[in-house]
Amino acid sequence: MIVVSVLLLCVGWVAGSHATAGATDAFTGATAGATAGATAGATAASNYSLDSWMTALMPVIGTMSLLDLSLPGTHDSMTWDLSTTVSDGSNDLPPPIAWVLHEFHDFAPGHFIKNQSRTQGLSMTQQLDNGIRFIDFRIMYTSGPNNTASATHDWYCLHMLETNNKAMTYLREAKTWLDAHPGEMLVLWLSRHGNTCAKGNDQYPNVPDPIKVAFWSQVEALFGDLLFDEAHGLLNETTINDMRARHQRVVVYASDYARFTNNSTRAIDACLIDNQLGDSVQSENATFHTLMARFADADNIKRNDKQQNRLYLQSMAAGAPLQQLEMAALLHFLPKIAHRDNATAKCAAVFAIPGLTAWCPPTLMDISLLTNYYNQRILDAVITHNLALPNAIYIDAVDTDGTIRTGTTLLDRAPLHGANGVSGANGTTAFAYVDTMVLYNLKRACAAAQSRSSTSEVCHELPPVLEARRKSHPLQTWNDPTHGRLLGWP
Ligand SMILES: *[C@@H]1O[C@H](CO)[C@@H](O)[C@H](O)[C@H]1NC(C)=O
Ligand SMILES: *[C@@H]1O[C@H](CO)[C@@H](O)[C@H](O)[C@H]1NC(C)=O
Ligand SMILES: *[C@@H]1O[C@H](CO)[C@@H](O)[C@H](O)[C@H]1NC(C)=O
Ligand SMILES: *[C@@H]1O[C@H](CO)[C@@H](O)[C@H](O)[C@H]1NC(C)=O
Ligand SMILES: *[C@@H]1O[C@H](CO)[C@@H](O)[C@H](O)[C@H]1NC(C)=O
Ligand SMILES: *[C@@H]1O[C@H](CO)[C@@H](O)[C@H](O)[C@H]1NC(C)=O
Ligand SMILES: *[C@@H]1O[C@H](CO)[C@@H](O)[C@H](O)[C@H]1NC(C)=O
Ligand SMILES: *[C@@H]1O[C@H](CO)[C@@H](O)[C@H](O)[C@H]1NC(C)=O
Ligand SMILES: *[C@@H]1O[C@H](CO)[C@@H](O)[C@H](O)[C@H]1NC(C)=O
Numbered sequence: 475m476i477v478v479s480v481l482l483l484c485v486g487w488v489a490g491s492h493a494t495a496g497a498t499d500a501f502t503g504a505t506a507g508a509t510a511g512a513t514a515g516a517t518a519a520s521n522y523s524l525d526s527w528m529t530a531l532m533p534v535i536g537t538m539s540l541l542d543l544s545l546p547g548t549h550d551s552m553t554w555d556l557s558t559t560v561s562d563g564s565n566d567l568p569p570p571i572a573w574v575l576h577e578f579h580d581f582a583p584g585h586f587i588k589n590q591s592r593t594q595g596l597s598m599t600q601q602l603d604n605g606i607r608f609i610d611f612r613i614m615y616t617s618g619p620n621n622t623a624s625a626t627h628d629w630y631c632l633h634m635l636e637t638n639n640k641a642m643t644y645l646r647e648a649k650t651w652l653d654a655h656p657g658e659m660l661v662l663w664l665s666r667h668g669n670t671c672a673k674g675n676d677q678y679p680n681v682p683d684p685i686k687v688a689f690w691s692q693v694e695a696l697f698g699d700l701l702f703d704e705a706h707g708l709l710n711e712t713t714i715n716d717m718r719a720r721h722q723r724v725v726v727y728a729s730d731y732a733r734f735t736n737n738s739t740r741a742i743d744a745c746l747i748d749n750q751l752g753d754s755v756q757s758e759n760a761t762f763h764t765l766m767a768r769f770a771d772a773d774n775i776k777r778n779d780k781q782q783n784r785l786y787l788q789s790m791a792a793g794a795p796l797q798q799l800e801m802a803a804l805l806h807f808l809p810k811i812a813h814r815d816n817a818t819a820k821c822a823a824v825f826a827i828p829g830l831t832a833w834c835p836p837t838l839m840d841i842s843l844l845t846n847y848y849n850q851r852i853l854d855a856v857i858t859h860n861l862a863l864p865n866a867i868y869i870d871a872v873d874t875d876g877t878i879r880t881g882t883t884l885l886d887r888a889p890l891h892g893a894n895g896v897s898g899a900n901g902t903t904a905f906a907y908v909d910t911m912v913l914y915n916l917k918r919a920c921a922a923a924q925s926r927s928s929t930s931e932v933c934h935e936l937p938p939v940l941e942a943r944r945k946s947h948p949l950q951t952w953n954d955p956t957h958g959r960l961l962g963w964p
Contacts, residue, residue: 478857486564498822517642522939524605524876527912529657531931534919537716540725541780542918543714544863545661546911547599547608548872549791552644554594557583557619561636561680563666564614570799571634578807584635586806589837591633592800593791593870595885601654605876605908607868608787609648609662610668615681615689629689642692649696652723659717661746661785661866664693665729671745677730680901686734693726698814700724701740703724709742710783727785745828748775749786750864751790758827759964762848765790769852779865788864790852792845793836795824801834828963839884842870844958847880847951850905853948858916863914870909876908877947882957900954913940 491570522530535543560567560575571590574583586827588918596604614632618623618640624637645662652660667676678686698923702709709725714907716724721852728734731743751769752761767790768775779786801821804812812818825844825928835841849869855861873879887926 476669485902489833492514495930499906508869522936523847525603526657526906527556527605527908528607528659529655530716530933531912531916531919532657532714534923537710537779538798538919538922539710539782540558540659540661540714540717541710541776541785541865543865543915544911545607545866545882546876546908547610547661547787547866547868548594548596548606549610549789549868549870550591550633551601551609551611551868552594552598552608552637552641553592553633554597555631555637555644556592557586557638558582558588558623558634559636560634561589561630561632562616563681564632565679566636566667568632568794568796568799570796570803574803574807575930578788581807584847587634591635592804593633593842594870594872595839596874598644599651600874601706601865601872602648602655602658604652604872604874605912606635607659608868609663610868611641611644611662611664612666613664613689617683619738635847637904641698643691645693645696649700652700655720659714659723661725661727662732663727663729663745664788668749669729670747670749671729673730674733675939678734683733686730687736690728690735690738690741694738697724697726701726702742703740704742705739705867708783709785710780722927730875735780746782746784748779748786748791750775750787751789752793755779758845758848758958759826761845762852762964765849765852765853766861767865769856769861772864776862776865776938785866787866787868789947790849790867790869792838792841792870793943794841797821797824798835802836805834805836825958827958827960829956829960830917830958833956837884839871840882843879843882843884845870845876847904847959848964850878850880850907850949853905853907857917857944858912867911870877872907873902873904875947876906877904878907879904880959880961882951882954900950900952900959903950903952904947905949906944909940909943909947913937913944914950916940 490916521696526957539848562803570585612628612632615627615629616636617623617627619638621638629641631641699721700723702717702725717926727744727747728741729744735741752764776786778800798821801817819831822831856863871879871885879885881901881903897936916936923930951961952959
């Protein structure tokens with residue numbers, strides 16, 4: 475049943491994939507009259523900005539729970555500030571990286587690994603300013619960057635490499651931001667490697683329980699009463715208005731919950747995250763169709779999850795296929811052997827994109843941008859073809875103006891060592907990620923309000939604002955097979 479409707483959806487949608495929001499869209503039609511009449515006191519419209527989108531929507535989302543919303547998020551959120559030091563507990567390094575570390579220890583492989591680890595370019599504050607409300611906060615107890623393993627340990631963020639600053643530094647940034655944005659809410663997920671339910675040594679290897687509890691105490695002390703407290707009720711049964719009345723605007727999901735938080739009611743067990751991953755990145759085509767099917771079914775998944783107080787989180791992140799890592803390492807460190815082994819072609823073939831035969835994306839962010847290029851079509855279909863959204867999405871290469879970058883130029887904050895991405899037109903092209911999700915939330919909330927015969931001026935005033943914002947970063951596809959960007963495929 476689901477499969478059939480997805481196929482129908484795809485057919486209809488591919489045919490019209492270059493159109494912006496269709497004129498037949500019932501939603502656009504419904505708001506056309508209101509736009510004209512709202513010119514006098516367009517308060518909701520003039521109030522809207524990415525850094526306070528929840529505040530703007532509050533008149534219609536207040537009676538919903540957070541598990542009825544869809545939050546734009548980032549994947550591996552703190553990789554914008556990676557050092558070149560491998561973190562403790564990165565003992566699940568992919569074999570090619572372990573090989574690089576072993577073979578090339580004299581050639582500062584840290585820069586190579588950074589090329590393969592960094593997926594974000596915006597700081598914590600910039601992410602929040604740009605509307606991100608779900609943060610994938612990965613942490614480990616380790617010695618500081620450039621220090622020996624025996625040096626003093628603390629908690630740092632990580633993705634193979636650890637961050638330049640301690641984890642608390644980034645959380646303080648978030649707290650400062652929340653204080654300046656009293657109507658906004660934030661969901662944080664603390665884990666080492668994006669594992670919802672692993673416990674003890676499987677989550678934080680060799681970190682004693684008191685060390686975890688001590689870090690949690692710091693988090694509690696920092697956010698204090700801002701933390702959502704399940705002692706007052708479960709998340710699925712608490713309205714956003716009630717959360718705001720209690721000033722509880724930060725929801726923390728903690729992996730290894732019992733040991734990490736000592737069963738605190740001010741954190742939620744990350745086992746309650748229904749974390750759905752994409753495909754195994756072997757082919758863009760497969761990933762694309764998997765995600766389309768997932769989003770077509772998202773309402774059902776959300777309904778089931780909410781009944782169990784679970785949050786449906788969907789990854790739209792890129793993963794590096796092992797062959798890409800292997801071949802990128804060969805190409806960088808042993809170009810002659812790479813050439814002999816036809817490494818570029820082998821690497822390109824992994825993505826299974828017609829015409830992509832002579833480019834091995836040299837960094838993980840190159841893959842993120844490529845993945846985003848196909849992701850934008852799925853996200854756009856949420857508005858143009860009534861797909862549904864999960865409770866939160868986490869995604870790579872989030873850019874300014876609440877966009878995801880789809881072009882070929884790497885995000886420039888903290889430039890990678892010698893890496894700028896490939897040159898060519900459409901380098902910084904981006905898609906309106908956050909505005910698309912906000913518009914979806916608004917449409918859903920307004921439809922629910924209407925069914926209760928309750929109306930709000932934001933339902934008339936905000937949609938045109940959001941549509942216009944979407945038009946400034948619309949779905950854009952082009953033909954650049956060399957770098958895997960195709961028109962009308964898959
Ligand atoms: C716009 O913002 C002002 C000041 O923050 C607030 O009083 C007003 O209610 C807001 N209007 C809407 C429609 O959200
Ligand atoms: C990082 O990637 C870029 C290509 O984008 C390459 O020029 C640079 O040499 C790489 N650096 C390392 C250390 O791998
Ligand atoms: C680590 O050492 C490198 C090279 O000396 C330096 O550039 C970097 O700033 C240091 N990082 C930290 C966090 O001290
Ligand atoms: C954990 O909580 C229990 C009871 O709430 C308390 O007695 C104990 O001291 C706490 N343990 C730590 C390490 O804080
Ligand atoms: C936390 O709660 C679980 C289940 O109620 C219990 O088994 C465990 O001992 C508790 N852990 C701590 C550290 O209090
Ligand atoms: C893409 O995937 C779909 C569904 O998984 C499949 O039917 C189709 O043949 C694939 N197309 C290409 C070009 O690989
Ligand atoms: C919320 O979750 C709890 C625990 O799973 C469940 O018993 C309850 O029925 C749920 N409430 C709603 C409104 O879905
Ligand atoms: C390298 O791979 C390409 C694409 O598969 C193929 O056309 C070419 O013949 C291969 N070259 C060698 C030397 O194996
Ligand atoms: C850039 O994208 C636009 C469509 O958005 C396309 O018309 C143009 O040809 C692209 N440029 C290149 C060089 O691919």
